[in-house]
Amino acid sequence: MEGAEITRALAAASSIATSAGLQVDDTVVLNNSNKLTARLLPADVLARIAPAGEQVAEFEVDLARRLARSGSPVATVDPRVDQPIHCSDGFVITLWTYYPPEDHPIGAAEYADALWRLHLGMRDLVVPAPHFTDRVESALVLVTDPELTPELPDAGRHLLAATLNRLGGSVAARGGEQLLHGEPHPGNLLSTSTGPRFVDFETLLPRAGGIRSCSCAGRRRRALSRFRSPTAAGLSPADVGDDHGMAVGSR
Known part of the structure; x- marks a missing residue:
């Protein structure tokens, strides 16, 4: 969001919080992307504000409540x-x-x-979500069309296309699926006094491979780099995968 839209969004959030009985004298923008995230003070409530045409609020709130009831490490509604x-x-x-x-x-x-416990909570969830192969196909459309991605160099284009084709097929062939957090990166993980808590469930996807499936294996490899081996963190080599891929296994 920009300029006047931010001002309107903050005013709307403040008005809503006040009408709910919370005192709001000040707002602090914490993140501004497709949604605006703001801390409302002195009530100390977090407002997530999205244009009406770009929101999935009911889905996110329902999912967060269900995961919280199962003991999953997620942020909760106020x-x-x-x-x-x-x-x-x-x-x-x-x-x-x-x-x-x-x-x-x-x-x-x-x-x-935290990632393990989150996906344990997701194991039995049944919610409408796009299949991961849909995301692979969407990515391939962009990667293989130079007119859509003119700044992508040829070497990167070939690497991405080959990786998406290879891993998309191998993951789908494994069978067995469960829902996963689509973007478990540091920006969607809060460090709190009660431990890490995940936020932002817009990109949940059913993935093949069971509870040990994990997107972004490269992130996990980097996170585990301080350990001498994956087993030092309680993980098997199959959980880590290769540098460019998706770690998939079953339990």
Whole structure:
């Protein structure tokens, strides 16, 4: 969001929070991307604000509540409000618990444990979500068309196309699926006093391979690099995968 739209979004969120009985005298923007995330003070509530045409609020709130009930490490909606989803001035606003950030970074073993527990909670969830092969096909359309991705060099184009084709087929061939967080990167992980908590469930995907499936194996490899071996973090070599791929196994 930019300029006047940010001002409108913050005003809408403040008005909604106030009408819910929370005091709001100030707003602090924490993140500005497809959604605006703001801390509302002194109520200390987190507002996520999205244009009405680009929101999945009901899906995210429902999923977060279900995962929280199963003990999964996720951010929760603010317990002080009965209705966490509101519409105002062309925005959809959701009110979440604000978790003060911890000073210490999340370690590799702590991250791996949180990711494991999150996906244990997701194992039996049944929700509408695009299949991961749909995402692969969408990516291939971009990668293989120079007019759509003119800045992508030929070497990178060939590498990405070959990787998507190879891994897309090998993952699908394994059979057995469960829902996974589509983007478990540091920006979607909070360091809180009660441990890491995941946020942002817009990109959930059913993936092949069972509970040990994990997107972005490269991230996991980097996270585990401080260990002398994957087993030092309680993981098998199959969990780590190769540098460019998706770690897939079964349990």
